[in-house]
Amino acid sequence: MTTRNPSLPGLKNRLHEIIFEADTPEGKLFDLLLLAAILVSFFAVILESVQPLHDRYATLFLWIEWTVTILFTLEYILRLWIVEKPVRYATSFFGVIDLLSLLPAYLSLLFPVTHYLQIIRILRLLRIFRVMKMAKYVKDSYLILIALRNSRRKITVFLMTISLLVVLLGTLMYVVEGQVNEGFDSIPRAIYWAIITLTTVGYGDITPVTSLGQMIASVVMILGYSIIAVPTGIVTSEFGRSHRVDTTTQTCPFCMEEGHVPDAAFCHKCGNLLNPQEHFPV
Amino acid sequence: MTTRNPSLPGLKNRLHEIIFEADTPEGKLFDLLLLAAILVSFFAVILESVQPLHDRYATLFLWIEWTVTILFTLEYILRLWIVEKPVRYATSFFGVIDLLSLLPAYLSLLFPVTHYLQIIRILRLLRIFRVMKMAKYVKDSYLILIALRNSRRKITVFLMTISLLVVLLGTLMYVVEGQVNEGFDSIPRAIYWAIITLTTVGYGDITPVTSLGQMIASVVMILGYSIIAVPTGIVTSEFGRSHRVDTTTQTCPFCMEEGHVPDAAFCHKCGNLLNPQEHFPV
């Protein structure tokens, strides 16, 4: 995605190759070490939350946390120093995640609860696509996002309908079961039950006990079981549609290929981004 | 959706603009205040049902309830007075909802249980589409409704099959487990269990205990897991079909565009309703 930038001086250029690119052996090694550090940090955070492990290895976890935090801080400063347009990097998707990965550790000195926000470091793993040269995966991610974006209005309408349904059904159940079943002792709890039932999750922590309540619950279940077809139908027809549309007159800036479909994010011939400036401003 | 009506005298016309339209600043403000009142009323009703909050803020809830009710009553009378054809408004979709939003509060003076029917006020939120000028959302809602309407017979057949299945499977489980498992102590309860299992909700409040019962339950689960494909297939093919049909000779009454698809509710060029009189009689 990034290419050698002739306007950078020697050292910066060398570091840019190592830190931002993955084409040279050093660049690949750097990225692999980065992924390893992310994973170590991730497992340290989640395992530290297990009481017996916390009691036994508290010092080890503390040591890992701060080593990784300091390394990530140095890396972030280095990245800011290396790139030509630091603001652009700092406000890009990965730039924001890189910063968010650092803040919780420092904030936890003041507010201990933010300690767990370090889990956000796991998002840095998304860089794995870059390391593994998985351009096709990035492309497919875009296709999924495009299908979802195209159906966002239909999905919003669906979610609003679901929301109205669970409010009305929950209130109905509160009226029916509220007096005899402590699981339905307030409307918010009854709405919570309606969501559990309509989505077919079915924890079973709140269940109707009266005959009428069980009848209404049966209707809610069959409703939930049936209307799952709606979002599926929406998204599926959006996925399917992309194979049938007319082509546009856009020309690929890399290979000059024409005849792309309207939603195309990538050239179908060379696989490059059709509008690179939109997606990777850095 | 509604346009200035020259046959109304001055004041009525002005009020019509404010109450029924959302194009002027006053009209928009009115709609936003209305939405705010609906939300306040909604949260008052659901939070009042939480015992500790009820005990503490009973007077506040009562005050909110009656303020909103009186405001909505005035608004309803005003709407009836303003429109040219009051009967048409009173029998339209939003007219009925506006009335249903008022009745529960007054009825609750006679029958306290109807108090919670006020939750129906949440349906007034559907007006949000009008306020936000979200014509495209209304359009997409229609597309979903059209797809569901076109597949209503197939869905009816599916629901009848499901109903017969749960009756037969429930009775079978009653015969198998009825003697040894108090969860299956009657056929209606066994049918309730069959619905819970077939829809993959799985509360776990009633579960088979015998080997034969668990075998039958396994078959029901796999059946439910597989036949969810049927409504999904029906609705999806209906969504997909709309992209492939021939166009009709209908002409848009607003922009004169031709070549609409048979199910079109809106002009694909200007986004106006093709048959406004059908959908918004007011």
Added chain:
Amino acid sequence: MTTRNPSLPGLKNRLHEIIFEADTPEGKLFDLLLLAAILVSFFAVILESVQPLHDRYATLFLWIEWTVTILFTLEYILRLWIVEKPVRYATSFFGVIDLLSLLPAYLSLLFPVTHYLQIIRILRLLRIFRVMKMAKYVKDSYLILIALRNSRRKITVFLMTISLLVVLLGTLMYVVEGQVNEGFDSIPRAIYWAIITLTTVGYGDITPVTSLGQMIASVVMILGYSIIAVPTGIVTSEFGRSHRVDTTTQTCPFCMEEGHVPDAAFCHKCGNLLNPQEHFPV
């Protein structure tokens, strides 16, 4: 579906009109009374299984059961006597159901447990399609059956894969949890758990307690959540396919219309069965 048969003598012909057809007022009345009797009998069977109701209304239930049984027996004999080819009726779909609806009541005199098999009478309700003249519903039922029949092999392969998966995953969990969790005390029970989890039913009556067990369970859940896409994809593409196929040279025997799709069960112009002899031998 059935038409006046000139070869039957007067009385038989009249009874045929009433019992087998629904075009005359008497025929419609007969069918409605039949549906009412089926529903009464159905509710008698399921409500009789509720202990308090059974204790209180035992005589009423007995009276209903035998009245309906005797009426159905007379009707079955009448049907056999009326039709020209009794064997054909007796071996047709509705003929078999009519007989199966009678047997349990008589058998229950010898074997009380067969009493509940009377629930099979509910299948007689399928005649409702005939009464209500819902030819389009019958047509859509056939379309669903055709889509399922066309995907039967793919669904068989899917169900075999699911079966192998739950056997292997269940055994794995038995090895992992068997010693410490009495919910997994045998492989059949562990397989039962795997089915509950893979189909996303999730009763919660058997749940893993070890970390390794919970990890395996997580994999099973995500697997079950993802592979539901397979049967859905199979059935959906089968539904969708029917809109795109070439037409055949078959001619409708009723209206002589040509150009039917290969899977057509009904004429797309007049709605009559293309191959009546295949579906309704009576």
Added chain:
Amino acid sequence: MTTRNPSLPGLKNRLHEIIFEADTPEGKLFDLLLLAAILVSFFAVILESVQPLHDRYATLFLWIEWTVTILFTLEYILRLWIVEKPVRYATSFFGVIDLLSLLPAYLSLLFPVTHYLQIIRILRLLRIFRVMKMAKYVKDSYLILIALRNSRRKITVFLMTISLLVVLLGTLMYVVEGQVNEGFDSIPRAIYWAIITLTTVGYGDITPVTSLGQMIASVVMILGYSIIAVPTGIVTSEFGRSHRVDTTTQTCPFCMEEGHVPDAAFCHKCGNLLNPQEHFPV
């Protein structure tokens, strides 16, 4: 799939016909006996795990286990001796399964726990497709595999998104409920809960108790209920796509038919494999 090999001497050729083919009566009989032995062995393994049956029939199970193991061992040696290229068979799909079916029994003499690995014998049942001449089932299995293979990248992206979601949502719930709900006493357990909820399994062994926790849980449920549409849409559009693609210039090696679809594994005219050497190296 396999044909008479003229280069094998008499006895080997005869045995090859019996053991590897299913066209002669002896070959069919051999395969049916093999399937029976697999089923007997399978039920012996799973029923042996049921304590009461184990205590009562321990000797019988031991006898069955070793008889079947010795028979399978002889069969495996015979297969190796018969085929022209033993290494090819030993490294083929069925060759590996045949070996894996034997090892657990022998290993269990040294490591008792491997005893249950015998369950892997069930995979030998896949040979049933060969016995029953279910070429169409094999074909349809390939179509399913091809659709899944074509969507593997999209599914990987989906699974990675799900993984990141459950990690982030689980950690969030740990922070919210960790102090008051022992079900959320560590991040790994909270992630386990997030998987149970997002996949709509809903065991109910861990459920939120605070209002905030139940709100977050509601969001997770609706999220899980909605995004199931994504893998379904991916796989469905892949299934549907196969009906619309252009044909290739590949020629069937058996009937010389041309015009196959790009993903074709079998000739659409004669049903033979287009690239037999790829799929059945033996």
